[in-house]
Amino acid sequence: MRYNTNQAILKRVEELFAKQDKKLQEMQAKILSQIQYTEKLNFAQNESFYWLAKRLNLKNALPPTRGWPMSPDVLLKLHEYVMSAKPKKIVEFGSGVSTLVICDALRQNSEGLLYSIDHSEQFGGQTLQNIKRESLENFVDLRIAPLEPWLSEHIHSDTKSVFWYQKECIGDICDIDLLIVDGPPGMTCPSARYPAVPALYDRLSPNAEVWLDDTSRSEEKKICETWAAKYNMNVKYFPLEKGLSVLIKK
Ligand SMILES: C[S@@+](CC[C@H](N)C(=O)[O-])C[C@H]1O[C@@H](n2cnc3c(N)ncnc32)[C@H](O)[C@@H]1O
Numbered sequence: 001m002r003y004n005t006n007q008a009i010l011k012r013v014e015e016l017f018a019k020q021d022k023k024l025q026e027m028q029a030k031i032l033s034q035i036q037y038t039e040k041l042n043f044a045q046n047e048s049f050y051w052l053a054k055r056l057n058l059k060n061a062l063p064p065t066r067g068w069p070m071s072p073d074v075l076l077k078l079h080e081y082v083m084s085a086k087p088k089k090i091v092e093f094g095s096g097v098s099t100l101v102i103c104d105a106l107r108q109n110s111e112g113l114l115y116s117i118d119h120s121e122q123f124g125g126q127t128l129q130n131i132k133r134e135s136l137e138n139f140v141d142l143r144i145a146p147l148e149p150w151l152s153e154h155i156h157s158d159t160k161s162v163f164w165y166q167k168e169c170i171g172d173i174c175d176i177d178l179l180i181v182d183g184p185p186g187m188t189c190p191s192a193r194y195p196a197v198p199a200l201y202d203r204l205s206p207n208a209e210v211w212l213d214d215t216s217r218s219e220e221k222k223i224c225e226t227w228a229a230k231y232n233m234n235v236k237y238f239p240l241e242k243g244l245s246v247l248i249k250k
Helices: 002-055 072-085 097-109 121-133 196-203 218-230
Strands: 089-093 113-118 140-144 147-149 163-165 176-181 204-213 233-238 244-249
Touching (some): 072 097, 072 176, 097 113, 097 121, 097 140, 176 196, 204 218
Antiparallel strands (some): 147 163, 204 244, 233 244
């Protein structure tokens, strides 16, 4: 009787071990595939950075391109686009590494002007310092525009809770060939980047492109779909690291 009980316990312990072992193997396989996926993504960014660095004509290192700045893949695409399409007037919301990359392309083109708008004295100031270090001042008009309540058309009906750059900062800009929307930061308010197109649609040149970064995020995806529907624009999605959508007037 005692022998049978011990046998049963032993069998049960063996079963439990086998179950645990299977779970561990499954977890191991998941972790391995996640590591391989991340390695592939990082390698793709390294490749983009390599080709970007070869194109740039800068004296100093670029600031880091992880986290807040645009990723190397979109920066490379931007540099290539500016050098081939030669837009004369560019507006970007959210300054930083992108400002340096665009100005470098404009200098290589020997023409064009970037209006770079930032809500932050601190980050806008840093960008301006980097621009000066590279003697790129002639290619950018960097404007600090604190955020204020946005009272016009928005995805959100409660306009008291939405903010955007002081409108005066863009008052004199027209005939925009390229509009790059990478600010204000998403945490500022719901759908923080939505006002860019309502504010500037009438001032886009006929063949202008609108680039919205971070469209792998659901909020930016919704902004993009709403612009396309309300402003009658075609959208092309590029599956870059953070997702890029490019909109053009139909
Ligand atoms: C997405 S970032 C713009 C990045 C820029 N286009 C670039 O490529 O570097 C949007 C805004 O975040 C702010 N910002 C930049 N770095 C930040 C940081 N480390 N912490 C908080 N805000 C930051 C800046 O004011 C910037 O305009």
